[in-house]
Amino acid sequence: MSKEYTYSDVSEHATKKNLFVVIHEKVYNASTFIDEHPGGEEVLLDVAGQDATEAFEDVGHSDEAREILDTLLVGTLKRKEGDPKPKSYQSSTGTPATEAGMGVGLYAFILVGGLFAFGAYKYFQMQSENQ
Numbered sequence: 514m515s516k517e518y519t520y521s522d523v524s525e526h527a528t529k530k531n532l533f534v535v536i537h538e539k540v541y542n543a544s545t546f547i548d549e550h551p552g553g554e555e556v557l558l559d560v561a562g563q564d565a566t567e568a569f570e571d572v573g574h575s576d577e578a579r580e581i582l583d584t585l586l587v588g589t590l591k592r593k594e595g596d597p598k599p600k601s602y603q604s605s606t607g608t609p610a611t612e613a614g615m616g617v618g619l620y621a622f623i624l625v626g627g628l629f630a631f632g633a634y635k636y637f638q639m640q641s642e643n644q
């Protein structure tokens with residue numbers, strides 16, 4: 514019974530009693546669940562009628578949470594031109610940024626290590642000259 518919703522259809526369901534969210538291109542009706550949400554109703558109201566993929570994944574929800582999600586499914590999202598871009602968690606900028614951070618850390622480590630080795634080398638050279 515998969516129904517297709519456009520982004521503007523979804524955005525019309527943005528109240529506590531009528532609350533749709535988009536997660537991974539699927540449309541969920543969270544109205545019945547909002548009062549039971551362990552993370553509180555505030556966070557769900559924040560993303561009501563919007564793409565909540567990033568918010569949902571950032572929390573690192575359990576498999577149980579994903580099972581509940583399945584029971585709330587009402588349809589799939591049909592994107593049109595001009596709609597907000599899909600929030601695909603995998604392709605978010607988080608991963609490359611982390612890699613870049615590690616790269617910089619690695620260079621810093623090599624640089625500091627190199628300087629230390631050079632210092633030690635000079636130190637032992639002076640020591641042997643003094644003898």
Ligand code: HEM
Nearest residue numbers: 543551552556557560565568569572574575577578581582
């Ligand atoms: C309809 C979609 C959602 C469902 C079915 C859902 C379900 C759940 C469930 C079952 C938990 C308990 C912990 C776990 O099993 O992972 C939980 C915790 C939580 N959720 Fe959601 N959630 C949804 C959307 C969201 C969104 C959009 C946010 C936005 C940030 C959010 C924020 C949180 C937070 C912060 C917790 C942790 C609460 C704590 O440990 O004190 N959830 N959620």
